[in-house]
Amino acid sequence: KQEVTQIPAALSVPEGENLVLNCSFTDSAIYNLQWFRQDPGKGLTSLLLIQSSQREQTSGRLNASLDKSSGRSTLYIAASQPGDSATYLCAVRRYSGGGADGLTFGKGTHLIIQP
Amino acid sequence: DVKVTQSSRYLVKRTGEKVFLECVQDMDHENMFWYRQDPGLGLRLIYFSYDVKMKEKGDIPEGYSVSREKKERFSLILESASTNQTSMYLCASSLVMTGGGGDPEQYFGPGTRLTVT
Numbered sequence: 001k002q003e004v005t006q007i008p009a010a011l012s013v014p015e016g017e018n019l020v021l022n023c024s025f026t027d028s029a030i031y032n033l034q035w036f037r038q039d040p041g042k043g044l045t046s047l048l049l050i051q052s053s054q055r056e057q058t059s060g061r062l063n064a065s066l067d068k069s070s071g072r073s074t075l076y077i078a079a080s081q082p083g084d085s086a087t088y089l090c091a092v093r094r095y096s097g098g099g100a101d102g103l104t105f106g107k108g109t110h111l112i113i114q115p
Numbered sequence: 116d117v118k119v120t121q122s123s124r125y126l127v128k129r130t131g132e133k134v135f136l137e138c139v140q141d142m143d144h145e146n147m148f149w150y151r152q153d154p155g156l157g158l159r160l161i162y163f164s165y166d167v168k169m170k171e172k173g174d175i176p177e178g179y180s181v182s183r184e185k186k187e188r189f190s191l192i193l194e195s196a197s198t199n200q201t202s203m204y205l206c207a208s209s210l211v212m213t214g215g216g217g218d219p220e221q222y223f224g225p226g227t228r229l230t231v232t
Contacts, residue, residue, distance in 0.1 A: 034220055034221065036223075041228075042225060043205060043224055043225040044205065044207075044223040045223075046223075049220040093221075101163070101171075102160035102163050102173050103148075103158075103160065103221060104160075105150075107155070107156075
């Protein structure tokens with residue numbers, strides 16, 4: 001059974017710092033890995049999607065990497081801002097006998113950027 | 116922009132009631148999903164659907180059923196609501212995977228916070 005773990009569970013850093021969020025998964029048979037942001041009481045906003053054949057994706061100050069063989073992904077946030085404060089979720093698109101399945105999520109990293 | 120909408124942001128129901136949660140997407144996506152999110156447990160897949168009238172169980176289908184009569188609409192049904200179904204419910208949609216193109220991302224709605232008393 002696929003399990004996704006995110007470390008750290010919570011992180012508080014001063015504004016302007018570069019930071020790395022970690023995600024690991026137990027089964028490398030995935031279609032893709034997706035990073036989301038969730039603000040309190042809200043739905044999920046997709047940040048980056050990495051296909052299983054890709055190594056990384058970039059969007060603005062965000063860069064996500066994927067090492068499928070070792071079951072790891074990192075989300076790098078450059079020059080953090082208070083507006084980056086949110087919970088960041090990592091999820092892998094599962095493979096089942098009939099093809100693509102739903103997402104398996106980690107429990108998230110709660111990020112606070114101090115002004 | 117893809118838009119996934121859910122019929123209610125907040126819902127309060129009594130134990131034993133039949134509850135319908137509605138989800139609509141406007142991008143002609145084949146795949147639709149229902150998840151629930153609970154503190155300490157994260158998001159878990161309840162049911163998903165590849166096409167009209169098609170459904171597949173996710174990780175926690177017990178106590179739930181679904182209906183997909185039209186491509187754009189996917190309903191989650193709690194046949195007899197119980198207090199342990201108090202949760203945040205999130206709907207998502209995506210295109211179907213096509214050969215060589217990789218697997219499309221999932222887009223999420225704003226969520227429905229359901230309280231069962």
